[in-house]
Amino acid sequence: MAIPVSSSTSNSKIAATSLVWAVLGLGLYGSVVLTGRVPYGTGINQDQKNYITQQHYLMDKTSPFDLVLAGSSMAAKVKVQYLDNRAYNLGVPGGSPQTGLQIILKAQRVPKVVVCELSPTLHLGPDNVVLARLLDPTGYAVSERFPFLRQEFQPTNVLLSKLKKKSLDDEGTVTSSATKIAIADAVQMNKDEPKPEDKAKFATHLRETRELLRQIKERGSRVVLLELPVAAEVDATRRMRYYHGEIVREFPVSDYEWLLPLAGEEVQTTDGIHLVPAQAAKVARALVALLPAK
């Protein structure tokens, strides 16, 4: 791209003037954020939403949460935080339960109850890139000292989140034909057993998860394991059966407290994997019931 500047304009000092104005503008924005007049945005893309969810948990010193749910997109549907402000959902789409568990361990205090989703998403392992970004000492200190630099206060995020609150339904509408296509795809993708190398990797991740849960328990939390059901067709696939078997073997009912909130009910999903809002709300209510009395 041609930049419209030639050597003859080199003494026009546009660079220096722009830098000064930019610094002043940043100072002004930072001050406005500090006054609390800028509403925080929830994120305009999945990465950002996830990051804000995770960073908010680490940075929020005002509300020590009593119950935290760690998981993937399956757990993210369980809007436990809407039912009780003492509960927090660290489940993020595209993420794994281990990332949430690591964040819980890195926070200043552990919650009274930690609920961990156990599902095939454990094969993703902890998201080390996100963890490094979140826990980088310099970045952490900067975000703590200058809140306006956090992603939740990015101008486009604030603007679009505000518009979204006015006009959009967060969950969107899923048609039955789209659900059928998605279930067929999910069955297709899970039809085979995992490859030997994937099985070995999964076993390692299961052991790592057990160790993380042990550390959390050691710090005084009550650990509850949660298996969220999937559509029957998907559940019957060889890959899902294999993972389920491995999870049950690694975390036997005799040693762990399990929560199976929709046992015996017909599972309804939007895509074969994720619960419809009504059933997710039922799970959320079951989780809130674990909270100690106020």
Next chain:
Amino acid sequence: MLFNSWIFVGFLIITFALYYLPGLRRFQIPVLLLASAIFYSYTAPILLVLLVTSVLLNTWVSFNTHHSSGKAQRNWAVSGVVINLAILGFFKYAGLLAALIGQLSGATGNDALQFLLHVPLPIGISFYTFEGISLLVDVIKLQKDPTHVVDRIVAPTFTQHLQNTGLFVTFFPHLIAGPILKARHFYPQIGSKLLRQINFEYAFRCIVTGYFLKMVIADNLSSHTSWIAFPVYKTLSTVTGMTLLFGYSMQIFADFAGYSLIGIGLATLFGYDLPQNFNFPYISRSLSEFWRRWHISLSTWLRDYLYFPLGGNKKGPRRTYINLALVMVLGGLWHGAAWSYAVWGAYHGLGLAVERFFTRDESAAPGILASVVRASLVFAFVTLGWLLFKLPDFHEALEFLSFMKTNLHMKNDLSMIAPVLLFSIPVVVYHLTNMDWLRERRQVWIQSNNRSYRNLVVAIYSLMIMSLVLNYGNSSLFIYFQF
């Protein structure tokens, strides 16, 4: 090392300080060579082996080409070009060839084929190999040039020529993703540089615009365009899917033009002038104009070193069409070892041939409406082509288009559409304000409102700097690194 990383900022400050330190002035080129080696090998030192081999090979061959004559001179140059292409072919296309042989013969388990399938692709190899070829071709082509520019390309001693060639090939601002340099333009610039000669204003504008395009526009758009993926696209409405494809078109421009601008700005800081790589390509009114505005350093390289030697348009219409198609298919394959890139090249080659067939007279400038319609058609054609970059699997690309046909009545996802359109605005506005009829009006306005124009420019750069601090996207690799 990535331009958009903190480690690079530290690296740049140290290199800049050492480069202009008065006591080290005579070591300016070695400082840049060392810095470039660190930059390139930061994450994988083994990569240096091939880069150094390329530098040594091209220095040796070009030196001998210059100091020989007649048939020997031609043999030196030809063998150099062949070796360069063989190295590129081995590292870039061996896997593709092995997969094809494996499919045809059914011997996929063959050890040799397995080895070829797993040959690693050294980063930037397509760029520095083309620069090596440019050196060899320029040395032989410019032997009889009356300006004696070749004497400025090949230094009198081998050691000095090695040092200069090392800088030409490895200079870090262009090393990984261009712009692709031509020997005749770069070598004459090599020499001692003084801090006071540097056009900091120009460097500032290039660097700020480049980082803005990459970190604010491209990185934010990439978080949304990533939904153009199997099987997610099946659930996208037509409007949502096409908006995401539009966004990808904006993203690929912002990503690559951003990288090129950062490179040009950084080179300016060290006293070197790199060629412009983009010139508002999305306002092109024809495909041939698009290729004069998009990735200019590659298209001019292909024109000078491939299209013209093949005869260009001098050997009749049929040969012209064949040349166009061939150059575009090879240009497509330059981007990557996958048939989708060849098809993408053929798609553009066919477009150029059809356009050439139907275009009789280009001398009359079209009116405003005709310009807008033609630019829109070219943009739509180009954007559709980018789908093969996003979904290199043909089946998926075709399926995406098929779902765009059937998902017309699905609910549009405004949470995807709104950010994509928002982040596309700066790219669209920047292009539109450079359309001929608007540019002329702008020039007239600038002349009569010089102070207002200056304030406007200051406001734009201030906003870009603020956006870089407040509104950067999630850091991701540059798209063109894979090529």
